[in-house]
Amino acid sequence: MAPILHLEGVTMTFGGLVAVDRFDLTLQPGELVGLIGPNGAGKTTVFNMITGHYEPTAGRILFEGQEITGSPPDRVTALGIARTFQNVRLFGGMTVLENVLVSYHVRLRSSVWGAFLRLPGYNREEEAMREEGMELLRQVGLGGLAHAEASSLPYGQQRRLEIARALATRPRLLLLDEPAAGMNPEETRNLMAFIRRIREQFGLTILLIEHDMKLVMGICERIRVLDHGQSIAEGDPAAIQAHPKVIEAYLGEEEA
Numbered sequence: 001m002a003p004i005l006h007l008e009g010v011t012m013t014f015g016g017l018v019a020v021d022r023f024d025l026t027l028q029p030g031e032l033v034g035l036i037g038p039n040g041a042g043k044t045t046v047f048n049m050i051t052g053h054y055e056p057t058a059g060r061i062l063f064e065g066q067e068i069t070g071s072p073p074d075r076v077t078a079l080g081i082a083r084t085f086q087n088v089r090l091f092g093g094m095t096v097l098e099n100v101l102v103s104y105h106v107r108l109r110s111s112v113w114g115a116f117l118r119l120p121g122y123n124r125e126e127e128a129m130r131e132e133g134m135e136l137l138r139q140v141g142l143g144g145l146a147h148a149e150a151s152s153l154p155y156g157q158q159r160r161l162e163i164a165r166a167l168a169t170r171p172r173l174l175l176l177d178e179p180a181a182g183m184n185p186e187e188t189r190n191l192m193a194f195i196r197r198i199r200e201q202f203g204l205t206i207l208l209i210e211h212d213m214k215l216v217m218g219i220c221e222r223i224r225v226l227d228h229g230q231s232i233a234e235g236d237p238a239a240i241q242a243h244p245k246v247i248e249a250y251l252g253e254e255e256a
């Protein structure tokens with residue numbers, strides 16, 4: 001099968017610091033892969049390069065065979081890659097549905113003038129988007145909360161809404177940056193089931209960064225480990241847990 005994502009020798013330097021060093025990674029369609037490593041290892045930088053937030057210093061990134069190295073974030077989103085961020089980034093004062101609709105507006109064809117003049121075409125598209133947004137919310141279990149203010153949602157639901165917003169752009173590849181951060185054990189368990197479910201439901205390939213080892217080991221089929229910008233190990237959960245370099249990297253972090 002042709003890979004959905006292919007990173008080749010991807011490097012990012014900030015001044016004298018090599019944050020990510022000649023990183024290679026290939027994802028097959030439908031895979032659920034974890035990217036782990038101690039603080040500052042370079043994980044989020046890898047995401048930022050894939051999504052076009054950072055332009056790699058060297059190397060190539062291909063999505064579905066097409067080179068996207070250095071493409072701006074909106075183009076990367078339009079091609080089919082969506083992400084969530086480490087910290088919750090919702091419009092707290094807006095409703096749950098409105099938060100999702102913001103993502104749809106990226107796709108809306110009618111011009112800003114159409115919206116301003118309230119042309120019939122704009123209203124039809126707006127209505128279709130609202131219906132699609134409601135359907136998406138139902139699919140992710142937030143249908144009953146569509147008109148609640150986003151900031152009033154419990155934390156676990158807010159994170160779920162962020163994922164829903166990413167899904168609204170109809171991605172084929174979803175990048176999740178620490179989706180379980182700040183969650184209690186029950187929320188984390190729900191999240192694990194949720195991630196598995198949306199992968200099936202939406203036909204996604206998922207790459208996730210996570211410090212919660214229970215989550216990573218529980219749902220990822222394959223795990224890649226970064227340390228100081230270097231790729232130090234890859235394997236299934238059992239192999240990674242027993243890998244001497246991985247144990248050393250995490251012990252080093254505890255001592256620091």
Ligand SMILES: Nc1ncnc2c1ncn2[C@@H]1O[C@H](COP(=O)(O)OP(=O)(O)OP(=O)(O)O)[C@@H](O)[C@H]1O
Nearest residue numbers: 014017018019037038039040041042043044045046
């Ligand atoms: N925009 C930037 N400018 C300068 N240095 C940066 C920038 N972004 C990241 N870095 C540095 O690159 C290194 C890797 O950071 P990155 O955030 O990718 O690590 P991480 O593995 O995601 O860490 P964490 O688990 O703590 O989120 C760090 O030393 C960080 O300080």
